Amino acid sequence: MHAKLGLFFLFLSLAAIAPLHAAEPAPPTANATDAASGAPTDAATEAATEAQSSANAGAQIPDTLEQRLLACAACHGKQGEGIAKSEYYPRLAGKPAGYLYNQLRNFQEQRREVPIMTYMVAYMSDDYLREIAAHYARLQPPYPAPAGGYPEQELARGEALVRKGDADKNIPACSACHGKSLTGMEPTIPGLIGLNREYIVAQLGAWKTGHRHGAQPDCMSQIASRLSPRDVAAVSAYLTTQRATADSMPALARSARLPIDCGVVPGASSADPELGIAVPEASGESFGKDGKDSKEPGS
Structure with a gap:
């Protein structure tokens, strides 16, 4: 069943990558987009060739995770x-x-509006999704x-927001949730470097324009709404200057209090001055201590 489903989505997705891949929109004042040019990437071409070779050979497709993830590799790399x-x-690796x-x-x-991704995962079971997630979480390829080359003033503002936040605008520090090293926090907070x-x-x-959502309360939508276009540019510039190592891993979950209510990590307990982040209760989040799913996925 998995082999047929994986092959089905592989061919459909490779055929659809050029016309369907679309950006999650940036603020109107930004020139940046999360975009695709419409031309297949080298990885996509390689994956398509590999898949076609298997089909032409008439061989039975093996029911392996590697085979099923060829469609993912076409865009996100092997x-x-x-x-x-x-x-x-x-x-995706290491998150x-x-x-x-x-x-x-x-x-x-459809909390996130990327048509090709919605199409790809529409009929996948929870077990299938968990297997994919666990696979990529274990990988640690080198970071870029x-x-x-960014202006010093822009980087200074970005560093201030990432490390200290802005009390006047009620913006918490990025590091308060994503960790001092900005590599994220188990089990549900992503890293921001690389x-x-x-x-x-x-x-x-x-998040700012309502095209991406998370579990309520949607903390990232709230934070993004308080960022000016210059703040967005400064934060993004600073984050891309941070160096990651091959073994940069998400920090282990620790008991702490979030600086803002956030549906993706419910059950925050006592404050942790060192980290300022939260650990979910076992019954409240997917991939928690008991391995159970959350009732509502987060952002």
Whole structure:
């Protein structure tokens, strides 16, 4: 069953990548988009050739995870490292399994508006989604080199927002939830390093304009709404200058209080001055301590 389903989505997705892949919109004032050029990437071409060769050979397709994930590799790379050439597809590798699972559910239920992804996962079972999420969470391919060349004033504002927030605008520090190293927090908070600047701008723009949603209370939509276009540009610039190592991993969940109510990590307990982040209760979040699913996926 998995083999047939995986092959079915592989051929459909490879055929649909060029016309259907669309960006999650950026703020109107930003020139950046989470976009595709319409031309297949090298990885997409390679994956399509590999799939066609198997079909032409008439061989029985093996029911393996590797075979099923060829469609994912076409855009996100064989190791989930992301592809950044004429278009950008984000890194999946090393993100918490709970976060990845929640995003797949968000695509299914159209909390995130990316038609090709909704199409790809529309009929996948929860077990299938969990298996995909766990696979990419285990991978640790090298991160891209940090970016540079941004104005010092822009980087200073970005660093201030990421590390300290802005009390006057009621904006908490990014590091208060995503960790001091910005590599995320198990089981559902993603890392922020190793991403393309335009992608970060596009995601903040999607939250800001209502094209991306999470479990209520939707903390990222609230935070994004308080960021000015200059703030978005500054945060995205600063994040792309941060260096990651091959073993950069999400921090382990620890008991802490979030600086803002956030549906993706319910059950925050006592405050942790060092980290300022939360651990979900076992019954409240997918991929928690008991491995159970959440009732509502997060952002």
